[in-house]
Amino acid sequence: MPQAHVLLVDDETVFTRNISKLLAHRGYRVTAVNSGDAALRALEEQRFDVLVLDLKMPGLDGIATLREMLKLGLFVETIILTGHGSIDTALEAVKLGAHDYLTKPCEIDELVAKIESAREKARGRPS
């Protein structure tokens, strides 16, 4: 299986740095950006297998980013990161097409499992 390319979006740079490192150890190629706008630009420029998106960011937040992605036709399987588990936001994200969500701080094993299940879903998705 080819190396998966993950786009990691979070304004907390400590978090993105740690997670990038851990994901790289697990064999992923990781691109990290720190805002919703930067995420949209990255998605326009290249293809990613999975997007890991924080909900709470200044400027374009996670939900707004998902909405923009839909509008621009930039669909990619997405895992949402939330601080507090909130049914409403989690559901909204899922309704907008997010594959799954995770509560921060997350265990790396759990994140990897969700990334893999998102890839599996992408593969199974009828084209």
Add this chain to the structure above:
Amino acid sequence: MPIGGILKRLLRRRASAPDDAEALRLEFKERYHHFKLLLGANRKALEIMSEIEEALHGHRPFGMTFVRAACTSVCVNVFSMIRGMERLAPGKYTALFSRYDAIQKDIEEILARPAPPRDPRLTIPIGALGRELADAAGPKMANLGEIRNRLGFRVPPGFAITTAAAARFFAYRELQTEIDRRLQAAEIPRFDALYALSAEIQQLIIRAPIPPDLETAIREAYAELEAECGPGVKVALRSSALGEDADGSSFAGQYRSELNVGRETLLTAYREVLASKYGLPAITYRLQRGFRDEDIAMGVGCLAMVSAVAGGVVYSCSPVDPRDRRLFIHAAWGLPKAVVDGSTASDLFVLSRDDPPELLAAEVREKDRRYLCYPEEGVCRMELSGPERLQPSLTREQAVEIGRIALALERHYGCAQDIEWALDEGGDIVILQCRPLSARAAAAGADPSPAHEEQSVLCRGGITASPGAAAGPVFVAERTADMLSFPQGAVLVVEQALPRWASLLGRAAAVVAAEGGFAGHLASVAREFGVPALFGLPGAVEHLRGAGEVTVDATGRAVYAGRRQALLEAPLPRPPLMQGSPVLRILEEAGRRIVPLHLLDPEALEFAPEHCRTLHDITRFIHEKSVLEMFRFGQDHHFPERSSKQLFHRVPMQWWILNLDDGFTEEVTGPYVRLEQIACAPMLAFWRGFTAVPWEGPPAVDGRGMLSVLFQATTDRSLNLGVRSRYAERNYFMISRSFCCLNQRLGFHFATLEAMVSERTAENYLSFQFKGGAADFERRLARVHLVGEILEELGFQVEIREDHLVARLEGQPREHLLKRIEALGYLALHTRQMDMVMANPARVESYRRKYRQDIARLIAGPEA
């Protein structure tokens, strides 16, 4: 006509045209994709429901983060199922959306329930306090006010800095928001993370500014106290947190008290006490007992310092045996700190409940230190070397006076009390704290010191600080950092019974301390947690270090080498720690909208979206219908390559198979598929188990031969798919190479098996459900338990609710799972109608033996 119907018609028309076969295949692939996602969401939702059920027992600590995360996850997965169902059968089950919305709204409301409004005052003088102000001043200060103003006993002058004041402090410059952000990690029960986090948050609080209006209020209240007690009066700042003295929870010693504080350091000391809400003991205690962070509002008492000649604690009955109604006074020289810290030996005075009480016994111990106030600020510990070491710290009259007060307080509050007192320089008794005593009974009839082989005794003596016996490996903790490596289930051995060790009681099997008595904080917490504790055992650390596994018999006051099974036989049940806590109550309420299952019988009229009362009902309904919809697709569309086929093995069987993907080894034409054309590993495993041992036929029962029997039914051609007879036999398999979903219905019961078995071990799972039967409920139940027992022996996680069994197994290697599926195939055949004989224990036993033997042979047999 609903949209779904139109679509179906279109599809049917399209299906009949051979050119559209490809479109139909795509449509099928799409549906299969949603079906798989739906099953995944179903599995996840059920998993979390069982987690919630386990949490509801209240034995395992959890906080609001768990409650929110679990509820969110169940909701999201159930919603995904509904959406999947909508894709499978558009427009057919839309009622599910409104049922779901209503349930979700209820749950959200329960989770977001706001706290009641507070009394807005920032400080309240003690002369104005009473029990009714417990929410404003915190229970500790409210009680002191009550004791002073209603009962007329002496308490120190002072005032309460209210919970509203603390709320004001934490809201100022968004301090609480910052704390919450950092606390997100706190429910990950990783001790090292908590440890660092606790220090970080406390620093944040200590450095935070005090809002100007709050500062003014505190300064004014202090000025009034100066007017009463003299300029520069020294005060003690004590926590008076909400929930602190709630019934059954003590928070004993979890928060800081600052003693002998002067005017200049008053505000710093106030912040120190507030910060202790996030001290390690307090955070772990909240987690273990189920208090939300926001449930604990920190009131703080500011009380004139009593320069105590002697001090201690009095219990209005025995804290280890509530049947012992005598009064127990623990006393030491100087401030009562020495007694409540458990840091020194104390005198014990035992009194009767007469009026006035009679001194029944006095045990005077050697007291090697005392705490006293520095002239400027703070307290110091002084080693005692003079004759007072061996002198009683109270006179008979003083002890009797303390006893009299204890009885009066018990009468007033209507339950046994735990009271902290001080003897001031004028010889008066001053009450510093009063709270309900949580007593734990020793096991009824337990022999306090059973005769055990003397050679295995490592230590003997000491004081039963918390009754019971437990075994585990010795772990000597000396420094705070040792807490990080404390293993679950170890025996904690320490020099002094200090409150800081309380953080470990959630994980400790037992506690042994060389110094300390049962009046200390650590002892209170040990009793509350039901952890056996033996204190005051000199040399314990030296004797036990490196001893490996030991048995601590706190009731019998001895420590033995190794496990002493006889002592452990009747352990005291650990109290359900979370019982009565706000977090558990919230989960119980939310759980009522999630967990109970009402839709049991798919044939019943009530098996409909409108009757779904819980999220579990919705999952059950969707699971059932999604299977039917998948089959119906094959039926409705007469899809030439992939519609369901009837299994042909020597004769046509009543096993109907829908190939979802790559479940056949080759293209199968015609109505039948042969066994050797099946590529599905889990289905073949089920078949192997099913046919491994011939069935001896139904157990001989009285005249109920009308019941259909699987093997006859499976070869009965007259039964057909779609005949919806109550007695119809239906075995539906949906398969791909690595996936199998079996719905089996026979007569009065149903079984479902879902299995994903491939080389990718992490994704492998097996889920088996079983319900119903023809016999009365008792016998059905007995059968379900027999099956459950066998499955548990095979390593399944088994849950039984009424006569409904759910067994799961996951993350196991392929061959391991295939063998378990064989066992299920075997059981599916052989437990048939077993419910009819379950009332006969001898027959049941002989079946149990046979099942075990047969399954053991299957498991040991050759691999596929």
